[in-house]
Amino acid sequence: xxxLNQSPQSMFIQEGEDVSxxxxxxxxxxxxxWYKQDPGEGPxxxxxxxxxxxxxxxxxxxxxxGITRKDSFLNISAxxxxxxxxxxxxxxxxxGNMLTFGGGTRLMVKP
Amino acid sequence: xxEVTQTPxxxxxxxxxxxxxxxxxxxxxxxxxxxxxxxxxxxELMFVYSYEKLSINESVPSRFSPECxxxxxxxxxxxxxxxxxxxxxxxxxxxxxxxxxxxxxxGPGTRLTVL
Numbered sequence: 001x002x003x004l005n006q007s008p009q010s011m012f013i014q015e016g017e018d019v020s021x022x023x024x025x026x027x028x029x030x031x032x033x034w035y036k037q038d039p040g041e042g043p044x045x046x047x048x049x050x051x052x053x054x055x056x057x058x059x060x061x062x063x064x065x066g067i068t069r070k071d072s073f074l075n076i077s078a079x080x081x082x083x084x085x086x087x088x089x090x091x092x093x094x095x096g097n098m099l100t101f102g103g104g105t106r107l108m109v110k111p
Numbered sequence: 112x113x114e115v116t117q118t119p120x121x122x123x124x125x126x127x128x129x130x131x132x133x134x135x136x137x138x139x140x141x142x143x144x145x146x147x148x149x150x151x152x153x154x155e156l157m158f159v160y161s162y163e164k165l166s167i168n169e170s171v172p173s174r175f176s177p178e179c180x181x182x183x184x185x186x187x188x189x190x191x192x193x194x195x196x197x198x199x200x201x202x203x204x205x206x207x208x209x210x211x212x213x214x215x216x217x218g219p220g221t222r223l224t225v226l
Contacts, residue, residue, distance in 0.1 A: 101153035
């Protein structure tokens, strides 16, 4: 089946640093989504991308839909302690309502 | 209202118990989902309802029985579960069609422990 390869699996950074994570696929996706999940809570949608090459920002977060439609990245600028959590990418290739999730990136921020 | 709510927040049940998880949304979404999530793993899709009809069942064991009484409510009935069914159960909703139909909004989840 389809898989999304998300990297890195975990990151431990200093407060104030910028962060970058990405997802790649062997097949084309028509939608890329980025979610953040805090411990014991459900994933929260951060950014949705619908066009190849699209670059979208949400505050300190910026995400891009890769030109090949097989990848996407998420950048977080000037990290703060509340950025801690697990970030998931998810893609849809028009297979109905189904999303394929990446394995997640666990972000830890040292104050 | 831009929330998906789930009750209960936590549930502990024995293997012979029958219990239900509930999910509610008032965003006018006509697609609703049940996911199962194990620790440190991404959510795994279980069921999809579209316009109150079951459209996808990802080969889930029959001890999990979904129900969609109306466009705002989604239930998951549990019976004779196994300890390995312990997980965070997430409900989500989305528009079933249109440009934003892939944007799924998740509830806070029910943490289920099966003893």
